[in-house]
Every structure is written in structure tokens, then in C-alpha cells.
Amino acid sequence: YACPGASEEQIVEAARQANAHDFISRLPDGYQTLVGERGMRLSGGERQRISLARAFLKDAPILLLDEPTSAVDVKTEAGIMEAVKRLERGRTTFMIAHRLSTLDNCDLRLELESGELVTPQSA
Numbered sequence: 001y002a003c004p005g006a007s008e009e010q011i012v013e014a015a016r017q018a019n020a021h022d023f024i025s026r027l028p029d030g031y032q033t034l035v036g037e038r039g040m041r042l043s044g045g046e047r048q049r050i051s052l053a054r055a056f057l058k059d060a061p062i063l064l065l066d067e068p069t070s071a072v073d074v075k076t077e078a079g080i081m082e083a084v085k086r087l088e089r090g091r092t093t094f095m096i097a098h099r100l101s102t103l104d105n106c107d108l109r110l111e112l113e114s115g116e117l118v119t120p121q122s123a
Contacts, residue, residue, distance in 0.1 A: 002054035010057065017086055018052035019079040045076035052083045063093040069102050077102070 003010070011031065015021040023046055027033035039047045048068060055063060068084055069077040077099075084095075085105060095103060103109050111118040 002056075002058035006057050011053075014053040014056035015049075017056045018049045018083045020046070020049035020053050023049070044070070045072040045080065048072065048076075048080055049083065052080065052087060055087055061091055063087065063091050065093065065095045067097055068095065069097070069099060081105075 006014075008031075012021060015024055015031075024031055024033075027035075035041045039050060042050070052068075065084065069080050072080065081102065087093075088105075093106075095106065097103055
């Protein structure tokens with residue numbers, strides 16, 4: 001999806017950067033495992049890390065992350081946020097989250113309440 005011509009080495013490196021390589025390696029056929037439509041055979045956290053790996057491959061200058069840690073446990077959230085920190089470097093990033101801890105490292109946080117912008121808060 002992100003980079004159709006990517007080499008195997010580039011894919012593995014993107015997975016490492018996204019903290020996805022270890023779980024992918026444990027799948028029955030590793031990187032060749034069929035995971036079902038929209039990754040339905042993967043957990044929510046695994047799907048999130050695959051999405052981050054795709055973002056590493058795409059290497060876009062702007063990121064839009066919508067609830068990157070939704071429906072994951074605290075340990076999985078930590079791994080995802082570690083990968084997000086690497087991914088954000090040198091990029092403009094917009095992150096949407098209900099869990100405020102997800103936004104702890106943001107330079108600027110804008111909050112909406114009942115559809116209205118609440119006073120911006122610098123981090």
C-alpha cells in the first residue's frame with residue numbers, strides 16, 4: 001500500500017521501526033502470512049503497528065494519526081507511542097485522541113468541547 005516497490009529489507013526495517021517485526025516473525029508464515037481482510041486475524045495493536053510500518057515506508061512529510069492507541073492495553077500503547085515518536089521526527093503530525101496521555105509529547109494541543117475549540121494549550 002505505502003510503497004509498492006519496496007524491497008524486503010525496506011519492509012523489515014519499517015516493521016522494526018514500528019515495533020511490528022517481532023510479532024510478524026512469530027506469525028505462521030512470517031511476512032507472507034495471510035491476515036484476512038483488513039487484518040481481521042490480527043489484534044488491534046498489531047493492526048496499528050502494521051499501519052505505522054506503512055507510514056514509515058511511505059515517508060510522507062505530513063502524518064494524520066486518528067486514535068493511534070485506541071483499544072489497546074497500556075503495554076501495547078507504550079510500544080505504539082515509542083514508534084510514533086520515531087515516525088514524527090521531521091514531520092508535521094496531526095494526532096486525534098480521546099486518551100490524553102497519547103498527546104503528552106505534542107508541541108501544541110487543541111481541544112474540542114461540544115464541537116467548539118477550547119483554548120489551545122502548549123505542551
